[in-house]
Amino acid sequence: MKKKLTWKIWLLIILVAFSLLSIFGMPPTFLEKGVVVTSIDSDSSLFEQGLSQGSIIILVDEIPITNLEDYTKIMQEKFPSNNSQKTTIKTKDSEYVVLLKDAPQIVVEDISNSRIKLGLDLAGGARALVKAENKSLTPSEVGDLIDITRNRLNEFGLTDLKVLPVSDLSGNHFMLIEIAGATPKDLKQLVSEQGKFEAKIGNETVFVGGDKDIASVSRDAQNSRIEGCSQSQEGYFCRFSFAITLSGDAAKRHADITDKLEVNSTPEGNYLSEKLDLYLDDKLVDRLLISEGLKGRVTTQIAISGSGEGNTEEEAYENAKEEMKKLQTVLITGSLPYKLEIVKLDTISPTLGKEFINVILIAGLVAILAVLIIIFIRYRKIKASLALILTTVSEVIIILGVASLIDWNLDLPSIAGILATIGTGIDDLIVLLDESVHSITISLKQRLKRAFAIIMGAYFTSLVSLLPLLWAGAGLLKGFAITTIIGISIGVLITRPAFSDMIKRFGE
Secondary structure, three states: OOOOOOHHHHHHHHHHHHHHHHHHOOOOHHHOOOEEEEEEOOOOHHHHHOOOOOOEEEEEOOEEOOOHHHHHHHHHHHOOOOOOEEEEEEEOOOEEEEEEOOOOOEEEEEOOOOOOOEOHHHHOEEEEEEEEOOOOOOHHHHHHHHHHHHHHHHHOOOOOEEEEEEEOOOOOEEEEEEEEOOOHHHHHHHHHOOOOEEEEEOOEEEEEOOOOOEEEEOOOOOOEEEEEEEEEOOEEEEEEEEEEEEOHHHHHHHHHHHOOOOEEEEOOEEEEOOOEEEEEOOEEEEEEOOEHHHOOOOOOEEEEEEEEEEOOHHHHHHHHHHHHHHHHHHHHHOOOOOOEEEEEEEEEOHHHHHHHHHHHHHHHHHHHHHHHHHHHHHHOOHHHHHHHHHHHHHHHHHHHHHHHHOOOOEOHHHHHHHHHHHHHHHHHHHHHHHHHOOOOOOOHHHHHHHHHHHHHHHHHHHHHHHHHHHOHHHHOOHHHHHHHHHHHHHHHHHHHHHHHHHHHHHHO
């Protein structure tokens, strides 16, 4: 009579099926065609029409886009010169028609074959471990610092980022910043500057950056623009200008200070005797003339200007846009509450990540084959050997399913955790298999129960030893600790009991 599968084996089968759905989705992501937008210039016409990060492009000028190679080839053929051309881009949800001289200012990549999110170690980008300079922060102060930093980085358009609080075993608190696609130089520039903005008349501060003094900052094309470019002895420079709205207190402060100033007559017109000096991180970035009409007047509308320089006019123009965006961001978010110090700065190449994944997959297949051969030679039981391998593979699938379900980013420490889980899992399964074939007089059920006592003891020992790793190394080992804890818990609660039932069926 054919025996039915036990509920433990059915539970394993069901969880593996759900994990596969969690990893690949329905319909499976590897069947999707097109390229996904990972970054887009906020000043571009496509962005204004609604194209955003995460959109999937499937057609360009009615030509199907299957992968990144198709998209790159079309853009290279379409924009060999600076002639304006009509371009139609179709996504899964919308269609966009624009007139462009150059290829669209967007970054695209192939659609991922799964829903598993890769960390910077595998996807590429930059990571910085940051602390306050000459100050030990409390957890609440780190929380405030993270909120301001995240807002500032989001204002720069960096959405694919993580800003997290971490600590080490000594009780020191840090801020961890990870930005996919950024270079260490970009990240260092964003983090190392405090962004303290002050507008002064003489030695008196009129207003500072942040919502205390700044009600709004204009970023539309009408009130935020590059006014013109000129050539100098050192190259080119371009001026920018944008409007801001002061709070009532800042406007009154401006009126009180200007009321004390005298009016000077110049060939260009009548201006007050002092200028409005703009400082960024205590460095003078511009000096603005104050019109006679603003003397003692409470006004909330102020025009801020500056410049960008470069060896060519195009370079100066781009630098001016970048400087304007930076100044606007500082005015919106305000200064960081502390001067920051970068403790550790890393960069990861996405190419290295892809090669690493390929090596891990090949090494995993070779290891599984080697384990299968060794187990079969040792026990001469093909069913038990195959069951052990299938149980181990099922364990990995469930771990990856949980990771994709909770949006856990798999990085190198997480991969190491999965490998550690596989190692301890095979050890436990061999203990079960070894006890099942032991030639003592007690029953198979008793032998497996004794094996489980050994496995549970090892589980709790591993669990206790892994907990300190959640904070060790300022949290950089958290991925290893969490992935390993998830893996060994799945093993003890699901895969080991299912394998035990398989062994009972083979034994009977």
